[in-house]
Each structure stands twice: as structure tokens, then as C-alpha cells.
Amino acid sequence: MNFILLSGGSGKRLWPLSNDVRSKQFIKIFRRADGQYESMVQRVYRQITETDPTATVTIATSKSQVSSIRNQLGEDVGICVEPCRRDTFPAIALAAAYLHYEKGIALDEAVVVCPVDPYVDNGYFETLAKMQKYAQQDSANLVLMGIEPTYPSEKYGYIIPKTKDDVSAVDCFKEKPDAATAADYIRQGALWNGGVFAFKLGYLLKTAHELIDFTDYRDLSGKFDTVTKISFDYAVVEKESSISVVRYNGTWADIGTWNTLAEAMEESTVGDVRLNETCENVHVLNDLNMPVLCMGLKNVIVSASPQGILVSDKEQSSYIKPFVDAIDQQVMFAEKSWGSFKVLDVEEESLSIKITLMPGHRLHYHSHQHRNETWNVVRGEGLAVVDDVETRLYPGSVLQLPAGCKHTVMAHTEMTIIEVQMGKDISASDKVKYSLEEKYGLHP
């Protein structure tokens, strides 16, 4: 099966565990059977590949998420980078072009498009397989997922199917209604629109070529900023008469606030957390290396990361965004394709960070114009290259990197480095990248 996963999202509503470079879907909150924690992205990717080990998965996303995706899903997953945000139709068109023109997927193969962050059970993926099958069989040009509603929500669009069968032609669509109208729709047998679509690749590319003037993936990517913003619903769904809907009635949650996230947690705490016996309905996510002690709290969420600390009544937590907007702060932690970093200390003219490199990975070969750096290797072994000269690194190695020097480090084992940056104008944008000879044969 071919999957396109749409990965959008911002870092505001689940602050402080999300930030400007880590959207909510990358927060590791779900405990796997082996005791490790996984993120929403990792969970959905695992569920897809467990349901269909031969699945081809492509994530349609922005540049800012590429490092996190590589860090969490590795090198096997396809990534289609949107040069800028142009709403869902251009994003899906670009991903479809990527699959055909770059990956060679045939035009008569079915593709399933779904969000990267639904909180669902395995039945959801069986439904995706059915949708793919119906799309492949040409039973309709477009196959949608209809979620069996559990209450008259005002948050979702509604699909009215023609029959009550597991798969049915669609009678009509209804935009987000008020609660009374929603209850009326539900009595008529309406389903929530899950934002999941299946179609043949050729169908979507034909529609894309009709609406956008482009030749192939690279051409579309190059002119992406000139493409009209339009949603997939307006551009495709509303104009199509041959649509089927497949029912899904399992767990389906949109984890967009601390409150809904807490409901999806299997255990009430993550990290070093102690709750006394008088706490009720308390969830704590602690990403710091220090204990959190909670006493006598009711209906409270506590969340801590190097970015900050949130303590909120659960219901109030959905109003967080303007408060986070008002906090002007730099990124204090990030996952990168090569590992991760977190800020340990900030002074006016220095910044100390902890860098963790995964084995076999390396930093870009780069230099800084306005800052000197010192690397204190505290764990692991690797090879540094400074102005094309190699130096082996061990625990205890100290390397001074004056402004202007080209430098990188390749980790042979997992490495931890305390990097002290010194300069009057320390900025993430003060970086020039260089190519490094292929002889090192490592991941970039």
C-alpha cells in the first residue's frame, strides 16, 4: 500500500513539550509494549507498517520537521518537503507528483492520504486497507473514511451516506454544524469526515494537472509558492460525484490539547514524577532530569521540558495558545537527523548546549563567523574534522574551534558533547555548510 501522511501542526498548544521546531506529533508520550515511549508519528508509522509490512510511506511536511522525522523514523520513510504552506490540495498534489515522478509509482496504483497524528486503534488501519482496495477496484474515484460519531460535535464536517452498509456511496457533505443540527445529522445516519482519502494516483495527478500548470515533481516544487492555496475538500471532494465512504467505529481522537492528550495516556505520568495519595485525575509529563512532586492536586496537568513548565487545570489548558505566544524564547531543545541537543545555560555572550550524536551519524561540516566553540566530549568515541584535519575523540577530549574554522564530528558510538559557544552575536543562522569528501561514508 502507498500512504501519504500529512504532517502539519505547530508547537503552541502542547507547550512546553512542543516548541518552534518540535510539533506535537513528535512528543514521546505513548508507552509501547517494550516499555519505551513513542510519539504520535512513531505510533502511526508503526501501526501502518505492522498492518502492512510492505507499505510505502511518504510524509508530506515542511522543512522544519525533516530533522525530527529522520530522528524518529530513520532513513526508510519517504519525505516530500513542501517549500511553503499552500493548504492541503497543493500538498497532496506535490506528494502525488513525488510518488509518481520521483519514486516511480504507477498511475493505476491506489494511494491513501491520512493525517500523521490520529490517536486510533489497529481497526483504523484495517479500514485504510479496505479504502485502498475499493480505490484500487475503481468502485469510486474517491474513497473517504467516515467515523461513527459518538456525540453531536461542532468540530467536524459530516458525511451523509446513501446506505447503512460498511461501504456506501455518499449522498452529500455538511460543513461543521451547531450541536442541534449535528444531532439531527446523526439521526439521519451521518458520519464524521475523518480527513482520510483514497484514490488512484492517476486520478489525483490528472486533477492536479487540470488545476495547476506543472510538468513533474521538481517543476511543481520549484513554483510551489505561486500555487493558489486551496483545501483538498474544496478542490476535489466537492467537485467529485463518484465518492464512496467506508465506516470506522473504533478509537479516534484528535490529540491537540493537553486535556485530550492526557485522556490518551495509558499511565498518568511520564518521567521522574511522584504523586501523593491525595492527587486525583492528575497527569504529569516530565522531560527534565529532576523530580516533580505533586501533592493534593485535582484535575491538573503538569508538563516540564527545557522550554518551561506548565501547571494547568485540565479544562483551562485548551486556552494556552495566547500565553505561549507571549513567551518570547529561543528553542531550548530539538531532535535532529543526527541526534539531539538541549540548551544547558544561557549567558549574554555565551551559550552552553549538550549535543547527543547517534552512532554512525555526523554533524554537517560547517563554520561560524561570529563565535568560537569548545567541545568537551563526555561520552562516546568519534572522529572530528577541523579544517580538513582529523582528530580522534574520546571521553575527556577537549577541542577548541575558533570562529571561521570548518568543523564536524562523526560518532562511532553514541556520543555526548558539552559545547560552549562564545561570542557577542550567537545565532542559529550564523552557519556556513560545506561538503565533506565522501571517503567518510557516513550519513550527512
Added chain:
Amino acid sequence: MNFILLSGGSGKRLWPLSNDVRSKQFIKIFRRADGQYESMVQRVYRQITETDPTATVTIATSKSQVSSIRNQLGEDVGICVEPCRRDTFPAIALAAAYLHYEKGIALDEAVVVCPVDPYVDNGYFETLAKMQKYAQQDSANLVLMGIEPTYPSEKYGYIIPKTKDDVSAVDCFKEKPDAATAADYIRQGALWNGGVFAFKLGYLLKTAHELIDFTDYRDLSGKFDTVTKISFDYAVVEKESSISVVRYNGTWADIGTWNTLAEAMEESTVGDVRLNETCENVHVLNDLNMPVLCMGLKNVIVSASPQGILVSDKEQSSYIKPFVDAIDQQVMFAEKSWGSFKVLDVEEESLSIKITLMPGHRLHYHSHQHRNETWNVVRGEGLAVVDDVETRLYPGSVLQLPAGCKHTVMAHTEMTIIEVQMGKDISASDKVKYSLEEKYGLHP
């Protein structure tokens, strides 16, 4: 006036702002007129010296508090170190011996003994001056402070005065009663025992020599561990017939729990804290360099330091001690006579700390057997001495200190150093101190 301030206390009840080396009285929570924050110790010391600029103040304490006292009060305050804890009578006897045998205070001078951490207004110090005057005038051998009770507390001892005058002879003492009995005492005109005593130095030393076999301060200090534990109340007050009590009716609070501390805070937050408009009766003390955001909380205290994070219902916060006892953790921050440090990062075989040195101060000249260290100077200027060789330090200086080398740094301006410690057996006890030639003329 001569003051002996008794400074005891542990780091449990006000965790995480207190720890094994910082007792509650050193937490900076009170905002001064100039906007700076001061601790309970600093507040009381300032109030004493503002009331009497010529006051001689000696703090009777344990070795573990000396660094914090020097850091917060400087070099002028006297410190009498109890070699071990032997209850209040030996502690006061040792301090009295220190005043006479080491500081040359005459036997006919009056001395006032009081706790280091009462939360009081300036009238308290005027009352101390009266007590000192009555003791000096020999109006009684012992002068006590009687606090006008505000409710029938079961927590305090009661003093029954013979008259309702501002100063009165004492009729009798009552141990901590139940509430009904306390109400009865209050109807009889009883006062709370404030734990404050004034006497002539000769009186106390005579009593001390009667109860303990010692010659002078050094002799008593040397045999302190063999002295019988006994409180000042049992050893002196209960046996004395010539006792006066002086009334005090201003603010008087024992700040021993987060709940009482919150009541004494002039503003509801300290540090980078944001409360939304739905918070009620919330106090937040944030000692971390990151924002704390609170939403929709009621009657909650939040406290954060490098030691950990507490989020507690205010009433529940008084039950904190067993939970803190159960947290097995190293000291993550401390104030030292030369400045302060905090732990930035802990790995199995490394520890990274941030050291701040006050100008004109230096570390002890010392070496470690089992660890190498690297100093990354990020702010300020000074002079390092490594195996008797001097090196000037500037922002950006990096100094490698292998195990065994003798090293120190003297700060010419306020300095900040990121110290990376490396070794299999990193321990605060792995330290050998050396004397440094006097030519540097700096504080030890």
C-alpha cells in the same frame, strides 16, 4: 548590642528551594525596597543592623551553613560553629564562650539570643532593645520575649506574667497545651514564648561552667560532642526564679512550610512566572531560567529549582517531608563563601556545573584524585594558578586540569565558568586542599 542568632533548620520542608546544603532561611523570597530579593537570614540581619548600626552579631550554626552565611552576609558577621548538634543550651553556651573568650566581650555586657528566621516587623527589634536594656539594668537575671497570642495555638509554650505591664515578672510557664487549655491561658493573660532570651554574658557563662566542665571557647568546642544534650528551657529557664517578660504584639510568623511562607510573600510570584486570570490564591517561586505558566489553579504553591519541581495544594504542602526524604538526590545548587554553583548536566562518568565567583574571591587551592576537569570561562576575568603556575583567564579561556594537579582561580571581576568534570568516581569528597601563598592577598 550583642546578638546571638541561632541558625538551625533542615532542607526538607521547603524543598526544592532548600536542599541538604541550603536551609530554608537562605532562600531569597522577600522583596526589598530596591527590588532585590533577600533571604530570612538577610532580612533579620538587615533589620537588626538598621535598628542598631553598632550591633555585634554572632550566628551560632553548624559547619554546613558557614558558606551560605558568608555568601549572604559577608565577612563582618561573627560565626560560632557548633562541631555537632547538642540542643540549644550547649549551643548558646558555646556562643557565649565565643563572645567572651574569642571576641573579648565583657562579662557585664548584655546579650540577646534569638532565632535567625522569625518573620517579624521592626517593632520586634525595638522589643529586643528593651530586653537588652532590662538585662543590662539587672532588673532580672533572664529576660524573655512574650508574644501577644492571636489564637489558642497548640504549637507554642505559654508564659503567664504577673502583671499586664509592658514588662513584668513571670508567674509561671506552661508547656504546649491543647486548644481549650490554651484559650483558658489566654483569658488569664498568657503570652506565647518567642524563644528569645536576654541576659548578662557573665550570668550565662557562670551557669555554663556549673553544668559543663570546660575552660574556654576552644576547650568547649573541642569536647562539644561529649556535652549532654539539653534545651536552654530545661537547663536555665525552668531553674531560674528571676525572670522578666517583655511584650511584643507585632507580626510574628514561623515560616516553616510552603503555606506559611506563601502568606509572608509580598508578591505572589518570584522569578519568570505567568499566571492566567483564572488562578486564585496561587504562589509560585521559580528559581530556574525558564518560564512557569499556571492556568486555572486554586490554592496551589509551585516551586522550582535545579533540585526539582513541587506542585502542591497549599494545605497539603505541610506534609511534604516524607516525600522529600524518599527522593535520593545529590545537591544540585549551593551558595559558597566565594560565590555559587549549580549542576547543569549529569552523565554516568561526567558532571557539568556552572560556577559563579564573586569579584575578589577565589576557590580553595585544591586537587582531585579521580577526576579531570576542564574550565570554560564564559564571563569575567581572573587569574588561575595550576601547580603554582599562573595563567590569566578571559571569556573564552579553556583550561584543562588533569587529576592530581593543584588548581584555583581568583576572580578579578565576577566570573562564570562552565566546569566539565570527567571520571569514573566523581564525588564532592574527592578533594585535597592546599595553602596558597599569601602574595595573592585574596579571600580564601
